[in-house]
């Protein structure tokens with residue numbers, strides 16, 4: 001069944017990790033919708049959120065291939081989990097003195113912020129899930145969108161657990177590795 | 180104690196039990212070569228092209244089970260390793276490749292002989308390193324060997340800038356590795372093993388497909404126990420050859436494109452398949468959607484990503500073949516499958532895939548058969564790629580693990596000669612025969628000099644059909660016999676050998692085959708035989724590319740008049 005999957009990867013903060021992952025996506029023909037990288041709560045570990053849509057078997061294959069990269073510590077498919085997912089967008093909208101207040105009204109309804117104003121434009125900052133950002137974009141489109149940038153999804157499971165126990169990488173089951 | 184980077188590498192190699200290095204020097208690795216002089220316990224073998232160093236290290240690793248090591252300089256030295264590294268990667272061979280790099284201040288400046296070899300080899304190594312700090316070098320060497328040989332083995336590249344070789348630091352070789360992202364699963368999941376046992380115990384037509392994973396994990400005894408207890412026929416992949424004795428009554432040869440017709444038929448008819456340490460490569464499965472239509476597949480592999488990659492699996496078991504089979508065997512009930520066995524025997528009689536037809540001229544199959552008979556199956560056979568490889572797989576009877584060394588996944592012409600060097604260096608007391616194509620041989624022919632310099636008693640059989648044979652066969656069968664770019668002229672191989680200082684013979688007639696092989700065996704050093712064979716002989720059986728395994732092309736009827744059913748049998752006499 002084809003659907004959007006959210007994968008979370010914890011990776012060692014080493015040069016080349018991103019190249020290794022990007023190379024794998026290309027080489028094995030996986031089409032990624034978004035990938036976001038940043039620090040995690042653990043020093044030396046970065047946290048990535050990867051969004052990919054495709055059949056479950058393909059996404060499972062991607063998860064396993066990612067897991068094989070030595071610098072990738074863990075990969076989770078959190079699609080089935082109850083998660084908080086957010087994305088941030090900056091949208092520069094064409095504005096004139098006559099329609100500026102209409103834009104501000106829309107921005108208020110979406111609990112977004114205006115972060116920059118110029119004689120012929122306003123820049124809107126919005127945070128939320130993809131649908132919220134898509135709907136705001138739709139409403140603003142009529143004013144003329146001059147520029148836009150979206151971060152892509154970051155996600156986290158709800159509740160007190162650190163990371164979902166289900167779908168955990170097989171690496172976690174491994175034995176000790178005294179050489 | 181303070182040591183230079185080069186010393187740290189040498190110390191690390193000694194601590195990892197390395198005895199042999201295959202390499203070729205150059206500016207960026209000169210400090211390392213200079214240091215090697217102080218480590219006489221590390222035997223360095225100078226190849227004539229870095230590709231040869233990588234193939235030799237790969238083959239040495241396969242023949243001995245140890246990690247193979249190769250060294251090359253920066254730039255062209257490093258890029259020359261690439262084919263060999265890819266070859267080791269696709270066949271899961273443990274190799275550590277050490278390359279020199281330009282000094283750190285020059286990196287990224289397109290300096291003389293600078294190439295981003297860690298970038299280039301990223302998709303063809305299990306892992307690789309660019310060493311930017313001499314302080315991390317000992318840890319990297321330790322990790323490299325650990326990664327190369329554990330889990331699913333593979334090549335690791337360490338790229339060392341010239342100035343890191345020279346820089347000094349306190350030497351502390353770690354006793355343990357710390358790799359949070361690398362913990363191979365070794366023990367199979369007990370619930371899955373139980374499920375597998377139930378399927379096997381209830382099977383009517385069970386079949387084992389053995390792959391190289393069995394050889395890597397050393398699970399021969401466990402495999403034999405499973406097969407014998409439940410009376411399960413065993414077939415193998417090309418690289419799995421030797422995981423189960425081919426002269427065993429339960430052995431039904433190799434599957435796949437040039438596998439035995441009866442082995443492929445067994446796949447199509449089986450109700451339970453136990454696939455162990457193999458990865459359902461397209462050359463083995465044929466049209467994958469029609470692979471094993473009636474079978475529930477149990478797949479045992481150490482690499483979780485291989486499971487479910489190409490074929491759907493009913494019982495996946497991630498783990499080391501030896502440990503999993505050991506646990507599985509405890510749950511297997513002793514049974515018989517007489518009907519199934521008789522069906523297979525019937526197919527083997529009706530489709531004698533390894534029969535050699537009657538022919539005036541010299542048949543390549545006969546050459547392989549006679550090498551088998553003269554060596555009594557005791558040799559290590561190292562092959563090229565193409566027809567020679569398939570005939571070597573079909574017509575020699577392999578009873579021991581690692582008795583066939585062949586480039587499977589990458590199919591690298593030119594592998595044969597340097598790989599024979601690696602095998603001979605690793606197993607000096609075993610006879611090593613290099614079965615070469617006249618095409619592939621010319622790709623790495625310069626390694627004849629390495630053989631002479633290192634006094635290696637490699638025996639070479641060139642299957643000289645004056646064509647790039649396997650490609651010609653495809654042109655004959657699928658491209659209207661238009662032989663474009665496949666007719667091949669060659670030098671006088673016997674004279675070439677002589678020029679290098681290797682005795683040789685040319686054989687054109689079948690009566691001369693055995694005496695020539697015997698002469699080669701009697702010679703203490705290397706020997707070359709140029710077997711001038713029937714030029715347009717084809718490899719059969721053949722599953723047409725893209726077709727199901729059951730759509731087998733067998734030798735055309737006029738050729739099928741078999742002189743003997745030489746279905747693989749143990750040698751009784753020579």
Ligand SMILES: Cc1ncc(C[n+]2csc(CCOP(=O)(O)OP(=O)(O)O)c2C)c(N)n1
Pocket residue numbers: 563564565566567568590591592593615616617618619620642644646647648649650
């Ligand atoms: C490096 C490389 N180039 C091209 C090929 C494609 N190829 C596969 S088999 C073959 C013919 C090999 O000819 P030869 O070495 O004479 O062996 P034969 O098939 O005649 O036994 C070729 C060209 C290959 N496998 N490897």
